Amino acid sequence: MQVTEFLDSLNSTGTLSYIGETTLGTPIPMLSKGKGEMGKVLLIGAVHAREYITAPLLLSLMKEYDGEYPVDCIPMLNIDGVTLVTEGLNGIPLTMRNRISLLRVNDGSTDFSLWKANIRAVDLNVNCDADWGQGKGNLTRPAPSGYIGPCPFSELESYAVKRLLDNNSYALVVCYHSKGEEVYYGYGGNHKYKKQAKAVADRLGYALKRTPHSTGGIKDYFTLTTNRLGLTIEVGSDNLSHPIGLEHLDELKEKHKGIINFFTEIAKELWTEYGL
Template sequence: MKVQVRSGDTLWHYSRLFMIPLNLIIDSNPTINSSTLQIGQEVQIPGFTIQKYTLRKGDTFWKLSEARHLSVDALLLLNQNVNPNQLQVGKTIIIPQRVISPVVNGKRQYNFKALTADIAQLKSIFPFIQVNNIGKSVLGKPIQEIRLGKGTKKVHFNASFHANEWITSGVLMSLLNHFLSSLTNVKPIRGLTTMPLYHAVDLSIVPMVNPDGVDLVLNGPPDEMREEVIRINNGSTDFTGWKANIRGVDLNNQFPAKWEIEKERKAEKAPAPRDYPGDAPLTEPESIAMANLASTRQFNRMLAFHTQGEEFYWGFEGLEPPESRGLAAEFARVSGYTPVQYIDSYAGYKDWFIQDFRRPGFTIELGSGINPLPLSQFDEIFEEVLGIYLAALYM
């Protein structure tokens, strides 16, 4: 929500007027000098939208503000061209509306279009977040990263490396929405005050690593590659089992962490719906973008959301640091998921992250069943993984 500065206004006044933490208002307006606000300057207030209201007989700013638990000055600020002593029936005014309910609907077939719309809405309501394009998919879709927080501990989450695991994107976006709403409404999550986490953590989220693949599973083949993907899919137009990117390369088998072993033992020797690791490590734009992101940011810990199994993997070749064990124990406690230190699998993003950075990396297998998991599991998955999300930021 944007407001226009009046004479004498300060960001501190806006903080008290809307009951929004001052630091979030400051972070939502990075180009504004808070000590020299100019009359008429636009300031973004996080956690609010605007609602148009048609005045009725008997309405006053005092009555309208009292009914909505607002200050009269909030209405005066948003309606500077309206004389409060001469309200006209039928005239439209603007009323600030605090956002208390989730705006992300992750419990649906969560394709790239849904993701893009939700990111835009979150950015509008919570302008203290940053949205970055870290690369492009094979078909040119932006691979989007959401970044927030002011701390030095760098934590990264990602989802939908695998196409038919698209439910992970909806879950991760819903977790983010829950966290953002907690900040603006100053409302703890499971008894945990979240503003200290905002100050302590530099949070990075890539909610859909493989947008082309997700859209293939949910929307069917794109016109420009229809014949090619049907050929890779053995002539079938049923893509529910497709895990790879649009070129038939499994993105979570693309990283230089014993890639040669995985390449040799995989049955797939050419592009396929799943398990083909490519002709070499890091050939695909999606995997390159994720490798570059980790190398540039030097995350302190990384969590990749996959499905399924209600377990998570946290080691690689004994290279994981000692702190990984404590994190794994806490993740297991808060989620009920089974921790697994080692599995006979290589070339994954988690494997490469642990190998190259010697920092905690995790592959979290959400839910149970056959991919793609049914949306009927969404609520349960959300509650299970919420504890992991918070613990990853807190510990």
């Protein structure tokens, strides 16, 4: 997948805006459809670099969405990381020094296909301010995955999401990852809205799970700060290997067909439950 081509293709779907910039200065696009604020849904894809198949998946789901309820979608949050995974070191403008440090973090290998972090080797899904650094597998030094960063929201990409979440009143936030065919919900001891989370899992034929050892994720931050429903959806069979090839995109599209309309139905129901 050519990242610049993908980003260029976005302006034909819904309203295009930008939530901030990546570390390397690329504006992070957001697509919006529908009207108003009631029961607004936020979708985020490609938080982890090697899980980039979620970006074209979300774009195609946004294209088919024809409902009137409001939906915002950031198809590719970790643009720099996806570029590293798909095009390697030559795909990105880096100084020799930065190249050497990235190679060092990657154990000397020029194969970055399993990289999850952003270009600063910070894992965006453990960098948020939700019991930051307390999660299982958290690392305190730069790594292809699991590094929490120097402080919560140290990264431009995660900070852009924080600003968006803090300035909007989303009813439902759904982060797309791969793989395992699972839907994760809740945070810490809070497992409210299980009924709605289960409905999403059942609709997709995925297993519903809790995340007892997860901290610092986008879903974690949203759930902790708003007490609303945040979901992490892991697409693709566990039998596939990372990164999931684009030859599997059609089957994922088929599986997730109509899911945004379904999310907006759930969000409407939640809006009432939240007492808004």
